[in-house]
Amino acid sequence: MKVGVFLCTCGTQVSxxxxxxxxxxxxRPLPGVAFVEEVAFACGTDGxxxxxxxxxxxxxxxxxxxxxxxxxHEETFRGVLSGAGLNPWMLQLVNVREHIAWVxxxxxxxxxxxxxxxxxxxxxxxxxxxxxxTTLPVNPGVLVVGGGPAGLAAALKLAEAGRxxxxxxxxxxxxxxxxxxxxxxxxxxxxxxxxxxxxxxxFHGELAPRLTVHTLAEVTALKxxxxxxxxxxxxxxxxxxxxxxxxxxxxxxPCPSTLPNAFELGLSTRKAMxxxxxxxxxxxxxLEPAGCLRTLGDECTACRDACPVPGCVDLDARPTELEVPxxxxxxATGAGQPPREALTPFGLGALPVVWTQAELERRLSSSGPTxxxxxxxxxxxxxSVVLLHGAGAPDEATLAVTASTxxxxxxxxxxQLRAQHPSLAxxxxxxxxxxxxxxxxxxxxxxxxxxRGEWRQVPDLARVRVAPAPHGxxxxxxxxxxxxxxxxxxxxxxxAPPSLRSLAQALGLxxxxxxxxxxxxxxxxxxxxxxxxxxxAGACAQxxxxxxxxxxxxxxxxxxxxxxxxxxxVVLEPEVAMVDAARCSGCKACFGSCPYHALSQAPRGxxxxxxxSLCVGCGACVATCPSAALTQQHFTDAQVLAELAEAFR
Amino acid sequence: MNTPDFQPRxxxxxxxxxxxxxxDKAGTAQRPLPPNVHLIRVPCxxxxxxxxxxxxxxxxxDGVVVVGCHPGGCHYQEQNYRAVQRHHxxxxxxxxxxxxxxxxxxxxxxxxxxxxxxxxxxxxxDAVRSLGPLRLAMVPPPxxxxxxx
Numbered sequence: 001m002k003v004g005v006f007l008c009t010c011g012t013q014v015s016x017x018x019x020x021x022x023x024x025x026x027x028r029p030l031p032g033v034a035f036v037e038e039v040a041f042a043c044g045t046d047g048x049x050x051x052x053x054x055x056x057x058x059x060x061x062x063x064x065x066x067x068x069x070x071x072x073h074e075e076t077f078r079g080v081l082s083g084a085g086l087n088p089w090m091l092q093l094v095n096v097r098e099h100i101a102w103v104x105x106x107x108x109x110x111x112x113x114x115x116x117x118x119x120x121x122x123x124x125x126x127x128x129x130x131x132x133x134t135t136l137p138v139n140p141g142v143l144v145v146g147g148g149p150a151g152l153a154a155a156l157k158l159a160e161a162g163r164x165x166x167x168x169x170x171x172x173x174x175x176x177x178x179x180x181x182x183x184x185x186x187x188x189x190x191x192x193x194x195x196x197x198x199x200x201x202x203f204h205g206e207l208a209p210r211l212t213v214h215t216l217a218e219v220t221a222l223k224x225x226x227x228x229x230x231x232x233x234x235x236x237x238x239x240x241x242x243x244x245x246x247x248x249x250x251x252x253x254p255c256p257s258t259l260p261n262a263f264e265l266g267l268s269t270r271k272a273m274x275x276x277x278x279x280x281x282x283x284x285x286x287l288e289p290a291g292c293l294r295t296l297g298d299e300c301t302a303c304r305d306a307c308p309v310p311g312c313v314d315l316d317a318r319p320t321e322l323e324v325p326x327x328x329x330x331x332a333t334g335a336g337q338p339p340r341e342a343l344t345p346f347g348l349g350a351l352p353v354v355w356t357q358a359e360l361e362r363r364l365s366s367s368g369p370t371x372x373x374x375x376x377x378x379x380x381x382x383x384s385v386v387l388l389h390g391a392g393a394p395d396e397a398t399l400a401v402t403a404s405t406x407x408x409x410x411x412x413x414x415x416q417l418r419a420q421h422p423s424l425a426x427x428x429x430x431x432x433x434x435x436x437x438x439x440x441x442x443x444x445x446x447x448x449x450x451x452r453g454e455w456r457q458v459p460d461l462a463r464v465r466v467a468p469a470p471h472g473x474x475x476x477x478x479x480x481x482x483x484x485x486x487x488x489x490x491x492x493x494x495x496a497p498p499s500l501r502s503l504a505q506a507l508g509l510x511x512x513x514x515x516x517x518x519x520x521x522x523x524x525x526x527x528x529x530x531x532x533x534x535x536x537a538g539a540c541a542q543x544x545x546x547x548x549x550x551x552x553x554x555x556x557x558x559x560x561x562x563x564x565x566x567x568x569x570v571v572l573e574p575e576v577a578m579v580d581a582a583r584c585s586g587c588k589a590c591f592g593s594c595p596y597h598a599l600s601q602a603p604r605g606x607x608x609x610x611x612x613s614l615c616v617g618c619g620a621c622v623a624t625c626p627s628a629a630l631t632q633q634h635f636t637d638a639q640v641l642a643e644l645a646e647a648f649r
Numbered sequence: 650m651n652t653p654d655f656q657p658r659x660x661x662x663x664x665x666x667x668x669x670x671x672x673d674k675a676g677t678a679q680r681p682l683p684p685n686v687h688l689i690r691v692p693c694x695x696x697x698x699x700x701x702x703x704x705x706x707x708x709x710x711d712g713v714v715v716v717g718c719h720p721g722g723c724h725y726q727e728q729n730y731r732a733v734q735r736h737h738x739x740x741x742x743x744x745x746x747x748x749x750x751x752x753x754x755x756x757x758x759x760x761x762x763x764x765x766x767x768x769x770x771x772x773x774x775d776a777v778r779s780l781g782p783l784r785l786a787m788v789p790p791p792x793x794x795x796x797x798x
Contacts, residue, residue, distance in 0.1 A: 069673045070665070070690065098676025099688055103767075109684040116687055510726075518726070530726055575692070593695075595726040618725035619696030623735070635692055640701055644660065647687045648709040 001126045002034040004060035005118065006051055008042035008067035010097055017101040017110040026115050032126050034060050042067050048080050055084035062090040062125040066118050068097040087130035089574065089634060092121035116647050123646035127639045135569035136613065138227035139327040142560055143168065145219050148176020149546055150538025151332035152198050153553025159207040161561050166324050168217045168233055173280030174199055176334050180358065182365040182372065183416055184546055185408040186439040192279035199281040222329065222507045225613040226533030227570040231324045237317035239287035244312045247283040251303035251313060259291030264362050268369035273303040278367055327564045328533040330556045331509060335539035336497030338392030343490050346391050347466035352377045353473050354466060354488045364416050374420060381421045382486030384453065386475045387413060389430035390461060391490035402493035402543045403432035408440045410491055411447035425453040427483045431460060456480065494543045508597040509534050517541050527556045530595050535559050575634040576615040577622055581607045583629035590621035590630060657711035657777040661686040661770065662701065664694045666724040668716035670760030675767045682767055683774040686714065695728025699739045702753060707785065712752040712777035716769055719757040749780050
């Protein structure tokens with residue numbers, strides 16, 4: 001192999017310590033060296049032209065440039081190589097300026113060190129192989145998982161940009177968390193009112209043709225990689241055709257079967273054939289098989305018989321599965337809640353006057369089970385309420401992180417409660433006080449100013465005890481006198497959703513130990529994840545207010561639009577890992593070393609395969625492989641060892 | 650052989666992101682650096698096979714210094730933690746082989762921390778200098794063949 005060597009003087013920046021006249025003669029006799037040429041400013045126009053002329057005349061197979069930083073000019077010199085018809089990966093750049101000339105006071109020592117570094121590079125470059133970037137066309141379509149604030153924001157922004165969007169929602173209606181709130185902080189707007197214009201745009205606006213909505217649906221698998229994923233979407237039957245249903249409710253009334261209403265947390269009942277909730281879209285009922293007499297073997301067709309639209313009710317519908325090709329996926333499945341066991345220490349279940357926040361929200365809702373009236377089991381209003389901020393938080397960190405969101409919710413709930421019962425005393429028990437923005441701070445300040453009741457800060461919630469009392473409950477906070485409560489409300493913090501675990505597995509989305517998706521960078525890239533093309537938004541990614549969730553959805557759309565551009569190709573870097581199938585024992589040790597899920601088992605056989613569009617070229621799997629079956633292109637063991645051997649020859 | 654004029658030879662493995670950047674910054678600041686460390690760039694400290702370190706010692710290096718991104722700052726998520734794990738295992742192995750584990754160091758430097766880089770290199774060279782030249786009993790000097798006893 002013929003190697004050409006260029007020694008850049010960088011004016012005198014390099015040559016005043018590393019004199020080419022001293023270094024050149026030491027390099028020329030080395031095996032493979034075709035020429036050693038001095039260049040004044042290799043990165044300048046004249047320097048590049050001189051190198052080009054030399055390369056076209058001498059036609060070496062590989063080139064070593066002794067100049068400056070790889071971070072500054074590797075791409076520059078690769079360009080010179082490709083301009084002269086050489087493969088750009090047949091280059092080694094030695095940083096003799098920053099790493100030697102500028103930091104070695106003694107010129108003789110600098111020349112010695114430069115000689116070793118350049119000799120090592122000459123040895124290494126002879127082990128290098130021509131490489132190339134490859135490209136793949138992208139599918140500009142996007143899948144959005146979750147039809148709450150973040151998902152809706154992302155889907156609409158993407159559709160506005162002209163993208164085809166598939167929106168998958170597990171409920172029978174879009175809207176997410178705001179559907180359950182009668183009012184939302186800090187604007188005190190009604191949740192459904194906030195959603196209505198957005199949902200109208202999804203279903204009926206000019207963007208509707210670009211948006212495909214799958215309700216009662218889940219993503220069960222994701223194959224492929226950035227630019228060309230295929231998602232498997234599993235749809236549970238609604239038994240009612242959303243395209244032809246008029247929403248007339250004719251099917252609901254004759255349904256003979258009732259069951260607890262899950263949307264209302266079992267606080268009311270619904271028909272087996274009924275609307276899940278009236279605040280969301282599509283305004284189409286859903287048959288709940290768990291309550292339907294047909295599930296019990298009966299031949300009931302009451303709903304179908306009552307429907308005025310022929311063929312609209314299909315009682316024999318089955319789950320369906322479809323494959324959706326997309327270029328990127330936005331995950332926005334919303335927050336999780338503490339398990340019920342985490343709330344029993346506060347009397348939930350044992351005392352009828354202890355409610356979760358969700359149960360209070362539904363009772364406060366004008367469309368809820370009590371038409372918005374908050375009434376105790378006795379039939380009257382409570383005389384006092386204790387709001388326990390952060391009940392069920394698994395750790396101190398959760399309490400600290402969610403303090404602003406919970407403080408805003410508590411202030412809003414106090415306002416809603418006292419609007420109904422102006423003389424009501426509302427006590428707050430909390431560990432941290434925080435406000436993440438001015439509007440939230442104002443809302444909390446207002447609540448403090450107009451409160452009747454105590455704001456009690458406690459060191460932790462573990463010492464809080466809720467005991468039955470004649471008028472309701474005693475709340476012992478561990479210090480001070482116990483608070484009297486006609487009603488105790490457990491304000492639960494938004495948590496990493498447990499349901500995300502199975503979805504993350506299906507998508508190949510990396511989660512941290514607490515179950516939150518891992519961002520690509522904690523500061524710079526909150527929406528992107530380590531897996532290119534998988535983007536997260538909203539309360540499934542971090543504890544968020546509604547405003548945060550809408551903003552995150554917009555940011556997620558931006559992240560997708562910047563990366564996944566119609567007509568653009570995915571550029572795949574060649575410095576990726578490769579598997580030698582003959583050496584691979586199928587031990588899978590490499591799988592665990594890759595946070596990018598680039599390694600998997602070959603479709604046939606047991607060996608590992610690398611997905612070059614997911615591999616980022618860190619090389620950790622190569623060092624992990626016990627069989628030396630993995631190599632990294634451009635950073636092979638042979639190349640590194642050649643460099644080492646020559647340095648110590 | 651603990652002589653002040655002994656010039657040890659070391660290999661410095663630098664990750665291409667933080668460590669190489671720190672070396673560049675040290676250069677830009679023109680802060681003097683002992684010339685004893687031969688630098689080898691790798692994509693990430695996670696790429697460093699312990700064989701590279703052993704091979705360096707076998708080829709004639711008196712010590713090795715590995716520099717990567719700070720914990721939590723790895724450009725490849727968590728791979729510098731893998732490097733830490735391997736480093737500790739390697740130190741145990743070196744001890745068993747009779748090599749002073751002080752000859753192999755692992756450090757962290759952010760891309761802007763030229764000063765940290767200079768200190769890591771200087772400290773490593775000083776440490777290995779005080780340990781003296783590495784003598785590997787098991788490896789025959791170049792040109793000689795090993796003879797089974």
